[in-house]
Amino acid sequence: MPWWDRISELEKGGGDVRSPEQFKLCLPQRTNYLYGRITKSLPEMYAFTISMWIKSSASPGIGTPFSYGAPGQANEIVLIDCSSTIRQEKRLPLDVRDGKWHHICITWTTRDGQWEAYQDGFKRGNGDNLAAWHPIKAGGVIILGQEQDVVGGHFDAGQAFVGELSQVNIWDRVLKPAEIQSMANCSTYIPGNVVSWLATNVEVFGRGAFKRPLEMCQDRLPNA
Ligand SMILES: [Ca+2]
Numbered sequence: 327m328p329w330w331d332r333i334s335e336l337e338k339g340g341g342d343v344r345s346p347e348q349f350k351l352c353l354p355q356r357t358n359y360l361y362g363r364i365t366k367s368l369p370e371m372y373a374f375t376i377s378m379w380i381k382s383s384a385s386p387g388i389g390t391p392f393s394y395g396a397p398g399q400a401n402e403i404v405l406i407d408c409s410s411t412i413r414q415e416k417r418l419p420l421d422v423r424d425g426k427w428h429h430i431c432i433t434w435t436t437r438d439g440q441w442e443a444y445q446d447g448f449k450r451g452n453g454d455n456l457a458a459w460h461p462i463k464a465g466g467v468i469i470l471g472q473e474q475d476v477v478g479g480h481f482d483a484g485q486a487f488v489g490e491l492s493q494v495n496i497w498d499r500v501l502k503p504a505e506i507q508s509m510a511n512c513s514t515y516i517p518g519n520v521v522s523w524l525a526t527n528v529e530v531f532g533r534g535a536f537k538r539p540l541e542m543c544q545d546r547l548p549n550a
Contacts, residue, residue, distance in 0.1 A: 347515060347523045348540045350379075350492035351530065353471045356389065358481040360532035362470035366521050368394060368496065371462040373435040374520070375501040376405070377509060382489030383425035389487040392494065395474035396466030403462065405432070406473060406485060418443040419451040427490075429510035433500040436461055442500075447510030449503065468521065470494060470528070471535075492540050496521040512543035 351362045368374075382388040387407030396402040420443055422428040431444040439458030443451045467474065470491055472481040495518030508514040521527065530537055 345515070346525065347493055347517065349523075349525050349537050350490050350540045351470055351528060352490050352536050352538055353487055355534055356384070356483055356486045356488045357532065357534075358472065358483040358486060360486070360535040361472040361481065361530075362491070362535070363478075363529045363531060364468035364470065364494070364521055365527050365529060367465050367467065368396075368462060368520060369498065370464040371498045371520070373433075373437075373498060373500050374403075374462060375431060375433045375497045375499065375506075376403075376494070377429065377431040377501075377506065377518075378494040379427050379429055379492040380422050380489065381425065381427045381491075382487065383423060384488040385423065388423055388489060389471075390473040390485050391470060391487045391489075391491055393469050393472065393474050394462075394466050395469070395477035396463035397477065399463055399466075400474050400477055402466055404473060420445045431501070431506045431510070433506075435500055444503075444506050444510070447507035493523045494521070495523055 353360045353362075376392065378391065380388070380391055390404060390406045392403070392405040393401070394403040418432070420430055422430065422445065429446050433442045434440070434456060436457070436459055438454045439456040440454045441452060441456045442449055467478040469478070471487040473485040474480065475482070495516070497518050498520050505514070505516060509516055517523070525537060528537065
């Protein structure tokens with residue numbers, strides 16, 4: 327079956343042997359109009375974990391794979407060039423620009439603003455004082471591949487992500503290191519309890535952006 331039939335089967339929610347999370351979002355050019363939009367918003371959150379698979383070889387930076395703009399705060403959560411911004415910018419010790427699939431995971435809690443950054447299941451850094459005691463605002467817009475200057479729009483090609491994204495999942499708790507490692511090893515798949523990666527939850531915008539079935543997990547591993 328060609329991939330586009332498989333995707334339409336995925337979106338109808340049946341008929342395919344693949345699991346519904348086995349698709350990726352491809353954003354092949356740096357533009358201000360190719361992006362994905364997650365149709366779910368976030369609740370008010372006192373902690374979160376965001377995890378995703380990323381493949382990019384963009385240089386010098388990968389741009390903005392993920393942004394969450396909330397009412398009154400367009401930069402509520404932004405992952406840009408492997409910095410994470412929760413109203414203030416924090417550089418993260420991640421580097422995924424080698425054109426291979428990498429699993430990245432950011433955890434955060436309002437308690438002291440503690441954060442952790444994982445790449446391929448290993449903790450690469452942690453700290454505190456990132457938006458301490460400020461809960462994440464509810465009711466905003468999640469955009470994949472663009473940075474929002476106003477909620478849901480005003481994108482800038484210079485900040486766009488180029489590459490592929492998959493399994494963007496969000497939880498309203500801090501996942502344990504073992505849970506993160508098992509996802510990065512492809513030994514477990516844990517859908518997000520706040521946002522889970524389903525074709526029906528991801529809208530694609532712009533001619534040239536598309537969804538495709540994801541390669542098997544082995545192909546995503548760095549040494550495959
Ligand atoms: Ca911007």
